[in-house]
Amino acid sequence: GRYLVEKPIEEPHAPGDEYGSVAVTIADESVADLVVRTAAPGTLRGRVSFDTGLPPPDMKGEDFGVSAGTEQPGFFAASQVQTDWTFTIEDITHPARIALSGWWNDWELKEVTLGGVDATDALLSTGDVEVVLTRANAMISGVVIDDPSGTRSTRGFARSRHARDPRPDESRTLSLRLHAF
Secondary structure (H helix, E strand, C coil): CEEEEECCCCCCCCCCCCEEEEECCCCCCCCEEEEEECCCCCCEEEEECCCCEECCCCCHHCCCEEEECCCCCCEEEEECCCCCCEEEEECCCCCCEEEEEECCCEEEEEEEEEEEEEEEEECCCCEEEEEEEEECCEEEEECCCCCCCCCCCCCCCEEEEEEECCCCCCCCEEEEEEECC
16 A cells, blocks of 8 residues: 655654655565655745735735645645735655645635746645736536436536536536636
């Protein structure tokens, strides 16, 4: 089977404490000489900006959040955005992808840059980033119909940063709000 071997951070973690993990597949033989490399948790600092220029007057930074998450089970870190639209996400133990947390009205993630380079889909653990938001998004809508065999799918689409609210409603109408690539 597949296993994740971890050296966790103690709670509350002591200064200098490090984290490490390695995925291991074990079949019929023992694993020898396994090395788990550790490192201090990272910190991502950043600023939220808008592709229209200044923040909308009806929005306050402290009402929203920015998060960092991975597909690794159990890792998620978040930060409240400050009044000056800056944020700090601390204790990042896995390389993580930046996302919005909370409800940003019609604003969506357009891009994340690190040192002026697009890092929107990159896994990050440390650095200074800019999170740019946009209202430029498109909609796709339609109706979910039964399969000709008579079977009905109740499964929605996987959540993606490119599509929000991807499940049909009670009337089987499906609307996807797509945002920038």
